[in-house]
Each structure stands twice: as structure tokens, then as C-alpha cells.
Amino acid sequence: KKGQALCQQIQRLLGEDAPLPAPHNISILSTNMKHFLMWSPVIGQGETVRYSVEFQGEYEREYANESWIPICECSLITVTVCNITEDISATVAYNLRVRADNGAQRSEWGTLKGFFIRNTTSLTPPLMKVIADGYHLLVELEDMGPAFQFLVFYWEKSQESRKMVKEVSSAIHLATMEAAAEYCVKAQTYVETINRSSSFSQTQCVRAQGSGSMWLITVLMSCVGFAAAALTLPFLVWKTRKIFQYSCCPIAVLPDALVTFSLCFQGAGYSQNHGAGKKSRHIDRKTCFSHCNEE
Ligand SMILES: *[C@@H]1O[C@H](CO)[C@@H](O)[C@H](O)[C@H]1NC(C)=O
Ligand SMILES: *[C@@H]1O[C@H](CO)[C@@H](O)[C@H](O)[C@H]1NC(C)=O
Numbered sequence: 681k682k683g684q685a686l687c688q689q690i691q692r693l694l695g696e697d698a699p700l701p702a703p704h705n706i707s708i709l710s711t712n713m714k715h716f717l718m719w720s721p722v723i724g725q726g727e728t729v730r731y732s733v734e735f736q737g738e739y740e741r742e743y744a745n746e747s748w749i750p751i752c753e754c755s756l757i758t759v760t761v762c763n764i765t766e767d768i769s770a771t772v773a774y775n776l777r778v779r780a781d782n783g784a785q786r787s788e789w790g791t792l793k794g795f796f797i798r799n800t801t802s803l804t805p806p807l808m809k810v811i812a813d814g815y816h817l818l819v820e821l822e823d824m825g826p827a828f829q830f831l832v833f834y835w836e837k838s839q840e841s842r843k844m845v846k847e848v849s850s851a852i853h854l855a856t857m858e859a860a861a862e863y864c865v866k867a868q869t870y871v872e873t874i875n876r877s878s879s880f881s882q883t884q885c886v887r888a889q890g891s892g893s894m895w896l897i898t899v900l901m902s903c904v905g906f907a908a909a910a911l912t913l914p915f916l917v918w919k920t921r922k923i924f925q926y927s928c929c930p931i932a933v934l935p936d937a938l939v940t941f942s943l944c945f946q947g948a949g950y951s952q953n954h955g956a957g958k959k960s961r962h963i964d965r966k967t968c969f970s971h972c973n974e975e
């Protein structure tokens with residue numbers, strides 16, 4: 681062993697290629713059933729160092745002659761992290777190893793110390809949003825994938841009893857609330873495949889609307905008011921216009937039109953001799969109006 685180290689030092693001094701060291705400090709980062717293998721970068725000379733990862737499950741170890749399976753997505757990669765989530769498909773002990781490659785040289789395998797079992801994943805409390813929609817108590821939970829269930833606990837703040845619902849969906853109607861009562865909710869995730877739960881999210885409380893609450897009345901009143909205004913306003917405009925039209929004619933027009941106006945007022949629609957039978961006019965209401973509008 682000592683001789684080998686000395687040999688390597690001499691090789692390095694002579695400027696020959698030192699063999700690539702195996703990746704070291706290999707660890708697993710596993711959160712919410714997403715698993716990543718990580719290692720410290722290997723410093724090589726010249727070419728970019730690339731890494732390849734392999735795993736060995738219980739099956740390979742016991743029934744497949746201790747064979748290793750390459751992870752295709754992590755074959756000759758330049759980053760020092762590998763997403764092994766897809767490959768860790770059972771709750772059994774896995775071996776993992778990684779080696780470095782710089783084109784000319786290949787390192788020994790660096791192996792994870794001990795086994796990785798996915799039941800050691802760290803589970804975080806779910807992100808949760810509690811909503812009071814009138815009298816409905818709703819909760820929305822972050823979608824964490826099909827492996828995750830949610831255990832939701834809710835209770836009326838002034839009471840002792842707690843109710844629990846087990847749900848797989850991420851939007852849940854919990855209860856119909858008592859008027860003006862305050863309700864509290866907390867949730868945790870549960871992963872059946874590993875029989876483990878996260879800790880609880882922070883409790884969130886909401887208050888149901890009051891039965892005769894002022895805001896509802898206010899909203900209703902303003903709705904009625906608005907509808908009334910919407911209906912009345914065009915009528916008033918129309919009425920005003922009409923009055924204006926009848927009163928505009930005599931003031932704005934010449935004596936000749938004055939005749940027209942008087943005819944209009946009488947309801948018109950008949951002929952009348954004007955000034956010793958010189959002119960005969962037939963004037964109806966319509967022409968009267970257009971007269972006024974033209975002025
Ligand atoms: C080992 O890896 C961890 C992260 O995975 C890093 O924080 C630490 O610095 C590394 N240690 C060495 C000696 O490279
Ligand atoms: C098991 O692996 C060894 C070497 O690791 C090999 O010699 C042997 O032939 C393999 N056996 C089978 C059945 O694949």
C-alpha cells in the first residue's frame with residue numbers, strides 16, 4: 681500500500697497522467713420521496729470529467745449474481761448529482777456507486793457508505809390554504825404526486841371534538857360551518873408505501889359568515905339600488921327629452937313654424953287653410969318632431 685502511494689507520487693512528479701481518483705463524499709438527499717445521489721467533484725487534468733451511476737437493489741444482490749444496473753439518465757454526465765427517484769422503485773435496501781471518466785481515464789467506483797432505503801426520506805408538512813366560502817369550509821393542498829395522501833384534521837375552535845378526513849385529492853370540502861363560528865384546520869401527508877406521515881402543517885383558522893351579517897344586507901341593498909337606477913334612468917332621459925321637444929318649438933322658431941307647433945299640439949294629422957286659403961298644409965306629428973330636431 682505504501683509502495684503504491686509512493687509509485688503514484690513518482691508518476692506525478694514525472695508528469696505522467698495520474699489515475700482519476702474515485703468520486704468521494706457520496707451521499708443521498710431524499711425529500712418527499714424524491715431521491716438524489718450527490719458526490720464531490722473529481723478534479724482531472726484536461727478533459728471534462730464525466731460521471732456514471734449504477735445501482736443494485738435487493739433483487740440484484742440476492743438473485744442476479746450481485747449485478748449492477750446503470751442509470752441511463754446519469755451516464756457520462758458532467759453534473760455531480762443524479763436523480764435516482766425512478767430507479768428506487770421498492771422499499772428495500774439499495775447500493776449505489778459512481779465513477780469518473782475524462783475520456784482517457786476511468787476512475788474506480790466510489791460507493792455509497794451503507795444502504796439507502798427510501799423509508800428514510802424526509803417528509804415535509806403539506807402547503808395548505810384554508811378557505812371560508814360563506815358557510816363552506818374548504819381546504820386546498822399542494823399536489824405532491826400520486827404517492828401522497830393527506831390526513832386533514834378540523835375542529836370548531838370553541839369545541840373539543842376533532843374530525844379527521846383521509847383524502848387523496850388536493851381540494852377538499854370539509855364541512856358546512858355554523859354561522860359566525862371559527863374553525864381550525866391542520867394537515868399532514870401520509871405515504872402508504874413507506875407507512876410514514878409528515879409532521880403537521882401550521883394550524884390555520886377561519887371564521888364563517890354571520891347569519892344576519894351586515895355586509896350581506898349591504899351587498900343586497902346596493903344590488904337592488906343599482907337595478908332600480910339602471911331601470912329608472914333611461915325612462916327619465918326619455919321623459920326629459922319628450923318634455924324638451926314639446927317646449928323647444930315655440931321659442932326657437934319663426935312665426936311660420938309657430939303654426940306648425942300649434943298643429944302639433946292639437947294632435948295634427950289634418951289639413952288646415954292658412955292665410956286666406958293660399959297654402960294648404962298637411963302636418964303630422966312626425967314632421968313636427970323632425971322640425972324641432974332640426975332647429
Ligand atoms: C460532502 O458533500 C456535502 C454535500 O453533499 C458538502 O456540503 C460537503 O462539503 C462535502 N464534503 C467534502 C469533504 O467534500
Ligand atoms: C456471476 O458473476 C461472476 C463474476 O462476478 C461470474 O464469473 C459468473 O459467471 C456469474 N454467474 C452468473 C450465473 O451470471
Ligand SMILES: *[C@@H]1O[C@H](CO)[C@@H](O)[C@H](O)[C@H]1NC(C)=O
Pocket residue numbers: 714763765766
Ligand atoms: C426527479 O425525477 C422524478 C421522477 O422522474 C421527477 O418527478 C422529478 O421532477 C425529478 N426532479 C428533478 C429535480 O429533476
Ligand SMILES: *[C@@H]1O[C@H](CO)[C@@H](O)[C@H](O)[C@H]1NC(C)=O
Pocket residue numbers: 771772797799800876
Ligand atoms: C425502514 O425499513 C427498514 C426495513 O425495511 C426498517 O428496519 C427501518 O426501521 C425503517 N425505517 C423507518 C424510518 O421507517
Ligand SMILES: *[C@@H]1O[C@H](CO)[C@@H](O)[C@H](O)[C@H]1NC(C)=O
Pocket residue numbers: 875
Ligand atoms: C404502520 O406503522 C404503524 C406504526 O407507526 C404500525 O402500527 C402499523 O402496523 C404499520 N402498518 C403497516 C401496514 O405496516
